[in-house]
Amino acid sequence: MKILLINPPNCGRSIPEERYDIDSIRQIFRGEPLALEVLAGNLADHEVRIMDLKAEPNGMQQTLADFKPELVAFTAVTCEANTVLRLARELKDNCGAQVVVGGIHASSDPAFFNQAGVDYVVVGLGKGSFAELAAAIEAGNPTGAIPGIATTRPGGRLSFAPRRYGPLDLAEHAPPRYDLVAENRGSYILSSFNSRLGMVVSAFGCPHSCSFCCIGSLTAGHYLTHSIEAVIRDIRLLGDIPVIRLVDANTFGNTGHARLLAEAIVAAGIRKHFIADVRSDTVVRHPSLMQQWKEAGLRSVVIGFEEITDGDLTFFNKENSVAVNDEAIAILHDLGITIVGDFIVSPDYDDARFDALENYVTRRAIDLPILTVLTPLPGTPLYAEMQERITIRDLDYYTLTNAVVPTRLGEKRFYQQYARLIKAFHANAKL
Ligand code: SF4
Known part of the structure; x- marks a missing residue:
């Protein structure tokens, strides 16, 4: 299966900048999307790409057109949650892929992503659970209860089986796919x-x-x-x-x-x-x-x-x-x-x-x-x-x-x- 992992662009709004013209506070994050590289490491049975919109803010449309993913996963911290939701909806309308959201905000407040445009929410560490979800989707059986994975029900209540995290979730045999962001490493x-x-x-x-x-x-x-x-x-x-x-x-x-x-x-x-x-x-x-x-x-x-x-x-x-x-x-x-x-x-x-x-x-x-x-x-x-x-x-x-x-x-x-x-x-x- 073709899987695209997306790191959202630098986003977030600034009150001091918008209201008082103080522009010295804004922070730009330039680190690599390690969480996605780690996730990709455990997806050896699939064709995987990472789209880092912090390094390539305009790269999404071209990547979607070239790669045609069947499954797309976003990570998001809290200030990125709205942006990811918007991108997820656009993507769902344009390419019809299954859309997953994980990361810090999804883990802290999974109900936030229980909305149209998102199919699944990964709650907590996803290296093991996301691989299980990808395998289930590929096998045509995505509704099986995978601990730590919530199937969205917009308008309804989000429910999922909690995952008991342990060493197996680290999938240590599978190193991070540093190679998937090699083109951006200079940034x-x-x-x-x-x-x-x-x-x-x-x-x-x-x-x-x-x-x-x-x-x-x-x-x-x-x-x-x-x-x-x-x-x-x-x-x-x-x-x-x-x-x-x-x-x-x-x-x-x-x-x-x-x-x-x-x-x-x-x-x-x-x-x-x-x-x-x-x-x-x-x-x-x-x-x-x-x-x-x-x-x-x-x-x-x-x-x-x-x-x-x-x-x-x-x-x-x-x-x-x-x-x-x-x-x-x-x-x-x-x-x-x-x-x-x-x-x-x-x-x-x-x-x-x-x-x-x-x-x-x-x-x-x-x-x-x-x-x-x-x-x-x-x-x-x-x-x-x-x-x-x-x-x-x-x-x-x-x-x-x-x-x-x-x-x-x-x-x-x-x-x-x-x-x-x-x-x-x-x-x-x-x-
Ligand atoms: S809970 Fe742990 S990681 Fe979080 S601030 Fe406290 S010491 Fe640091």
């Missing part, structure tokens, strides 16, 4: 490193449950690690690409596995720069693990510090503290590992809180601070907590750079302060 760069970038996954899910985070919906709360051999294989498949982004939400969620992986990278003679996500409490509990990874090539870590008071960290169910964050920063500075620090700016911030955040970040010399605006993503505990306050429900604005609840400061002032901090932090970034 997959990391501007702050001024370098070509390749992505590898070593683990799925996260053992924690921060209230704003939608990662848990992908694996129903499980934390699954790839075998060391599979990770080394995938790094090698990326050839001479010098920087590897381990895209796991939490690469060090199983410290024993992380130690073995670092050992294997060194033993294999792999000499690359790695970027990976780690929690600050992991750094503090296991400084020797960070040292070991530094020797294996870990150049930067991404840490979700999120907030600057213990009360706010508790509100997010972060199970962490400012003191632990500070200790982790000191350890990483000593090791010479650069820190990309994620911070969440609340719409409740006033001028004093913006100033406090600026002081906090500056004093701790965080190499690249990333500021997002607190956004209750559908399907998260934070959404349930904040939904009464939400005034903007158009998902185009759920880019994590817009306030979807009223701001405490005047709206223009809020975005001016937000843009000011981003500009100041990026001017001093040291990656």
Whole structure:
């Protein structure tokens, strides 16, 4: 069967840009569509292509005309959901293929895609379930109950059997099809490193449950690690690409596995720069693990510090503290590992809180601070907590750079302060 996997274009709307002419906040994502490459790896019985509309925004019509897919699958994060729905409807009208949607938003809020234009929704990790669906469609039996796959019933209720995610869902024998995006590889760069970038996954899910985070919906709360051999294989498949982004939400969620992986990278003679996500409490509990990874090539870590008071960290169910964050920063500075620090700016911030955040970040010399605006993503505990306050429900604005609840400061002032901090932090970034 001919299967086309589509990565949606850069999309999303910006309140600061539309209302206040502040255009410095918009973010352009230039990474490869790894989730689709992973999916494609387990579709060996089919003819598969990937259409990356972020790299080729105008490529869809030509690809549809040339390839004539029988099954089309989209992935989408929340701010891409409306765009994907529109593209799905257009595609259904034009080429009549069966249409599937998966990814973060489909996993967090599957009912959103229970609409005309979409035939199936993949809920959670799709490497195993989507392959099962493709086989069932090809065999003319697509209605069989596949756990993790919902058949849409526009106007009705979406129902599906939940999937119990386990090692079989990783289908480790099947590496990502990096070759399917070879033509676009030159555009997959990391501007702050001024370098070509390749992505590898070593683990799925996260053992924690921060209230704003939608990662848990992908694996129903499980934390699954790839075998060391599979990770080394995938790094090698990326050839001479010098920087590897381990895209796991939490690469060090199983410290024993992380130690073995670092050992294997060194033993294999792999000499690359790695970027990976780690929690600050992991750094503090296991400084020797960070040292070991530094020797294996870990150049930067991404840490979700999120907030600057213990009360706010508790509100997010972060199970962490400012003191632990500070200790982790000191350890990483000593090791010479650069820190990309994620911070969440609340719409409740006033001028004093913006100033406090600026002081906090500056004093701790965080190499690249990333500021997002607190956004209750559908399907998260934070959404349930904040939904009464939400005034903007158009998902185009759920880019994590817009306030979807009223701001405490005047709206223009809020975005001016937000843009000011981003500009100041990026001017001093040291990656
Ligand atoms: S530790 Fe990170 S990945 Fe895990 S739930 Fe919290 S924010 Fe999400």
